[in-house]
Amino acid sequence: MRIAELSRRSGVPIPTIKYYMREGLLPPGERTSPNQAQYEETHLRRLKLARALVEVGGLSIAAARDVLTLMDSQMNSLSALGKAQYALTTRRDHVEDEAWTEASRQVDELIAKREWRVGPRNPARLSLTEALATMHRLRQDDYFALLGEYAETVGHLAELEITAIMGRPDLDSMAEAVVIWTAIGDAVVSSLRRIAQEAETARRFGGYVDD
């Protein structure tokens, strides 16, 4: 298909498609003349995935490129799946103040208590530490009482997710699920949480926010 059809079928504007190609999120089409190229169904599929990671998953262009490159190159082991998942977590600078030290201790303790085996370089250790350090800096001391229940609940979800993913027929399709479910799953969970919070408030006190 030509780029206009690729745009129509994906719902992605042509300038965005060209931008994704320049940034390496989407391979170029096959040139059929100096100013025309041909695209296949694989382009359409990849374009939908790239857009989902950036727009719904909130990944930066660079992070999306890293994840997609990993998916292309080395999906031949479980450890490769793990690396794709690592690439989905944004790494940021952090200040190692008292709040950070305390949060870091809490993260280690939480992982040890649940007997979770987690690689020392899993970037989610750092993003969790930063989030908890922020709670300390903002003096949300009553939040920490919820942490054990959060971990238990999320552990239950992870069991279901891994079971479903491992039910897929091959590593490529498992890798796709790891990437999509992790990135888009964040949006599902955070939206559901906001809905459930309103529902729980309404259950106790009656009335919608809109009332």
Next chain:
Amino acid sequence: MRIAELSRRSGVPIPTIKYYMREGLLPPGERTSPNQAQYEETHLRRLKLARALVEVGGLSIAAARDVLTLMDSQMNSLSALGKAQYALTTRRDHVEDEAWTEASRQVDELIAKREWRVGPRNPARLSLTEALATMHRLRQDDYFALLGEYAETVGHLAELEITAIMGRPDLDSMAEAVVIWTAIGDAVVSSLRRIAQEAETARRFGGYVDD
């Protein structure tokens, strides 16, 4: 205190402080001379909150300003708390294709099945619909089997969160918890989820990603 001390105690660079002031995230200090201003502890607290919303919570500057303005102005009822929570969810354009229609039906069904009372204008309805529509567009049909469990689990967390928040002494401090726990809580949940997924994979198959 002067701006240099505000910067030192918050860990926020002076140019960022000035940017937040220009954008209305932080009220100006009290002028003590043509090129000096004085800041109070309330500025420090507000600055930490603004930074947390933007950097850890991932809010846009405009969304953070809306949330902070709401917190300042009208925290006199539960419905005001709900409005602050609404402002934390980014609204985006969406395409109403087949995937959207199907996702929208699923969201209504899920809310009805759990007998959740949710305002028709809760923006999380739209963000959940968009996330599920993305799953449809990427043909992740096996994902939808998990949705019921997700909702149940998240409902349990919401109960704990609302109970803890309602234990606070006044509406101002409840509003602060709603905003902080919702925004920073997203980062906690998504990080925990990634950690639990690795732990669950390691439990079944042995070995870290780093091995």
